[in-house]
Amino acid sequence: MDKLEEAKKLFFDGINYINNKEYQKAEEQFLKSLELIPDKESVLCNLSAAQISLKKYKEARESSLKAILLKSENPIAFQNLGVIEQEEYNHEEAIKYFDKAIACNQNFSQAWNNKAISFSELGLYEDAIKFYDIAIKLNPNLIEAYNNKGDVLVIKKKYDEALLYYEKTILINPAYPHSWVKKGDLLSTQKKYEAAVECYNAALEIDNKCIEAWCQKSLAFVSLKNYQEALNVSNQANKINNNYPEIWANKSLILVELQRYEEALEACNAALILNSNFAIAWNNKGLCYYRLKQYEESHHCYDQAIKINKNYFVAWHNKSLVYFAQKLYPETIFCCDEVFKTNDNAHEAWMSKGSALNEMKKFDEALACYNKSLELEPNNSDCLNNKGLLLHNIGLNENNKNHLYSAKKLYDQAIELNPQQYKSYWNKSLTNLTLGEFEEGWKNYFYRWKDPDGEVKLQFKTIPRLNTLENIRGKKILVWSEQGLGDAIQFSRYLKKLIELRAEIIFEVPKPLLNLMSGQFNCSVIAKGSFIDQNAVNFQIPLLDLPLLFNTTIDSIPFKESYLKTKITKDIEWKNKLQLPKNKLNIAITCAGNKDYKGDSYRSTKVSSFSPLIDRANLFLIQKDITSEDEIFIKNNPEIKFIGKNITDFEDLASVIQNMDLVVTTDTSIPHLSCAIGKKTYILLSAITDWRWGLDINFSPWYNAATLLRKKNINEDWKNLVTEAAKNLPSLNQN
Secondary structure, three states: OOHHHHHHHHHHHHHHHHHOOOHHHHHHHHHHHHHHOOOOHHHHHHHHHHHHHOOOHHHHHHHHHHHHHHOOOOHHHHHHHHHHHHHOOOHHHHHHHHHHHHHHOOOOHHHHHHHHHHHHHOOOHHHHHHHHHHHHHHOOOOHHHHHHHHHHHHHOOOHHHHHHHHHHHHHHOOOOHHHHHHHHHHHHHOOOHHHHHHHHHHHHHHOOOOHHHHHHHHHHHHHOOOHHHHHHHHHHHHHHOOOOHHHHHHHHHHHHHOOOHHHHHHHHHHHHHHOOOOHHHHHHHHHHHHHOOOHHHHHHHHHHHHHHOOOOHHHHHHHHHHHHHOOOHHHHHHHHHHHHHHOOOOHHHHHHHHHHHHHOOOHHHHHHHHHHHHHHOOOOHHHHHHHHHHHHHHHHHOOOHHHHHHHHHHHHHHHHHOOOOHHHHHHHHHHHHHOOOHHHHHHHHHHHHEOOOOOEOOOOOOOOEOOOOOOOOOOEEEEEOOOOHHHHHHHOOHHHHHHHOOOEEEEEEOHHHHHHHOOOOOOEEEEOOOOOOHHHOOEEEEHHHHHHHOOOOOOOOOOOOOOOOOOHHHHHHHHHHHOOOOOOEEEEEEOOOOOOOOOHHHHOOOHHHHHHHOOOEEEEEOOOOOOHHHHHHHHHOOOEEEOHHHOOOHHHHHHHHHHOOEEEEEOOHHHHHHHHOOOOEEEEEOOOOOHHHOOOOOEOOOOOOEEEEEOOOOOOOHHHHHHHHHHOOOOHHHO
């Protein structure tokens, strides 16, 4: 066999290997052919195609450029260069090469098809459809163009029309598994996951090694929340092809949902070893770190995904979620806006932007974003829930109950769409309680304990929950604090009612409350985390479930006068320490609480806000921590004494308050303590407040000692409330 014949044989062997998807062998044959005859542009073009399939883009580009040097009007070579740019997400450059290929051959249907793909990736869907139609007209049997046009129609939510195109490809070639996969993908988009699995199974009956079908089938099971079956499918796919990065990427996503994060990271790394430029794997790795709350690592992974594909809107959106978790709301909005550059129909990004704007108190803009999201996806229960939260805030800010009623309707819609969306019950409970609808409110409040499967998950697994007040005489009941320190103080009043029924109570409290609560009630008080013999306890109940158990209405709240007492010895001890002057009222003040509390921006202010009281009273700042700005203000205003640093715990704090004439405070744990011991307290509230302070009232249904001073809206200066308090101070003789 002469050199020419041997080169031809090697070339045709390479073509056969490409047809069998054995690209490594194809590359070897083409290279051997070129060793014999180096100037064959047809061999170079096919070599480039094989190298593209092997993701050897540098080598593929060199092969195509060599082919163009041999033949300048070379549509195949230009087509290959366009595909390389596509694979590297450089779609503007890709389009230039496809145009060159089309200029060489106006009837080159594959180039028209690939040009349409890049327009679609750039979000130019109408142009993409136009180019797909040209490709189909030139080649009515070009299955890929039908499928790709179907994909664009899915994005435009023209599902029935898309289905016609997918089914057309099945008619053209019923034995083409990819068409069945496409149909399955459409059904998944329509949330018809069982039907989608049937399509993927049809593809696998045609070709059991169709990795794409395996991948999509596993994702369908993820959508069905059948994560174990999804993992089984991924493991089967691994057995067929362990070197397919998409399988590992899917597996990582499944493992994230199973909360097996270390294994998920390993799966991501396996995908990236196979393809370091695999944007989806970087995205999934970012998701792992996000769930682990390792936010900087998460950002790095999303940045890598975006570096590979700047139009990868999923990574941009996920990055926005990390910023939101970090409370970096302008950065959240920036990422969402990057999503819209590529996909203005990304309803989840509109929802995320709305949530960030809500946190920034830009309510009108937030509402517009939620409405846009719901316009795109009307049945999104999460967005309905979030819009409900926003309307709740707007209702408080505008003192308009109608918005609160609208919020409840939105929660109901969310629940109707997703009965297991228990956070909507929880959010509805806060609106119920704000409106004084205690009967329904306490029932919905209980949903905070339900997991996604509807199981009630309490702190102690082996102790039965206390569900009734019948026959509890002599029963040992563990009551445990579950939320903030203020909540523990406010609802501890219910222990008296349990004790009146002759129950034996163990009260578990946060350690800062241990000394305060010890001796308050005829019960045992232990610090959170202390050993408890669960076998010796008959029932458990979270503290804030007691109002439900006692069927509390707004008119039946117990012990409004006072229910906690201070220790006389401690009172005397602090009286001697404080040496309070008698020339003015002595007022305890607090301006800020737990900065990690989600709503802290609504309830905290600066010490300088209390300046209207400086000339009217002796002020004692009793909170534990202050900011550097507050520290400077106090240094320049020595009339305010910062004594919080000298207060050990809440027992000390109670005695300090007992020695004062009254308390003026923002919404922290302090007013709960001062009111619980019966000390007159002015509570400064933003327009947007916690449910327990109701709506548009200046008294508290929980505490007779409280006077509520409210902002007219969230932008009003806190000093206005302090000025109002200053005008209404009791006379010195009255105290």
